[in-house]
Amino acid sequence: MMEMKKELIKQIKPKKNKIKNIIDDYWIVALLLVILIVFLWLNSLNPVLVWDENVYLGNARSHLTPSYFTEDFRSPLLEYIIAGAWLVTGESVFTARLTIILFSLGIIFVFYLISKRLFKNALVPTLLFAISSEFIFWGFRIYTDSVSLFFVLLAFYLFIREKRCLYVLSGFFAALSFLTRFPLALFALSVGVYCLIKRKWKPLLLFCTGFLIGVLPWLIYNFLIYNNPLWDVFALFSAVNQYTQAQPPSLLLLSLAKSLFMLILFLPLGIYGLINIRKKKIFDYWMIIIIYTIISLIYYLFFVKLKLMRYNLVIVPFLILLSCLGLVEMFRMLKVKKMLSVVIIIIIICLMLIPLKTQINVMKYKGECNQVKKQALDYVKNNTRPGDTVLGNEWVGYGYCANLKAFSLWNHDIDKLIELYAPHYVIYHSKGGISYNLSNLEESNQVELEKVFKGECYEIMIFKSLSIS
16 A cells, blocks of 8 residues: 555656646746846837947947947957847847847846756746846846856856766856956856866866867957957956046945845855755855855955946846845744745845836936937937047947047047047037036137037037038
């Protein structure tokens, strides 16, 4: 009788697991569709490009048609990805943003696959990450952060699958994350540290082989063109150090606390929960997460001058995994019943929606403010030809959108700048970009005010250069 009962349990359990997997798969597809709709909606609210979006689009254009605004020291991969998409659809800002959105949806799916290997319920950490304010705010913008994070998570997932060919693929995608955003070399470094600690020489060799395959074309190109295989790495970090000012580490920590809200309180319990992990393989996965999180936090807190919110994005998924581990540990220690644990999770999700709602309101407000910027961009585009020169304290948008040679107002001697660049227009934004004294323009006899665009948030003044006939 007992044997028959055991046999029945064995037959029922796989069916239950199969049903659970089907339900989970439906949930993840539904979540991806919801996030897709959210991103498309946010894109419609924010049609005007944010600063670096113009740079990456200008670089992408240069691979297909003449582009007069480029910054060739940027991490190279994103511009090639966008240029590849444009080969199919033609040049389009929407295509570029849709490409980023697809990578962001890929992030959610790979994060879900990772969560399945770490938790019994993968949907909770996946949902918590999908509604995090950093992810929603940057998940549709043409920046390197989302694409590089996708490659990091994919590299991590392939590495923890522990197969020879996947170690090579893991190294290859780690190289792609580095080529998308240079500081993401931190992930490859973390894997290297883990392998050295655990003395996993074969996985390390295979991982390094894949990484070398990924970066070799870039190294050869740099050597042939610039006579320095790491030319753009040094050029980028030199530019960042020269033109940015240091901000306190507390700014980054405060941003993380706001984004993760109540969830961050479970981090200490998550670290404590590592002690109770019995399976050696699962513990090794967490070890890589801990190493990468610590190294990344040290780098962004103490070695990066600007503490921008988007820098958190490459750390947030791993902090959420650790926080969820802490949540599981709390349920275990307090012997929380299933119904109560569901209520607690719902409360946490609702609390995380508070900073997300605030962030969306900010995006709406900025979208309304940027209407005046769109008017100014259209005016300049209609009154210039590709290849003309403009100066401005917020210049990058004019460089890409009108395909102009755009330069900053880096010197307060406006007459000297006009003599140096012979601009068609000098454009002044009352808020945004670098600070500049408006009186320098108003008092100069080299320019005259041609047009003013006033909005609720700021105004844009367009000065015509008198040296241009």
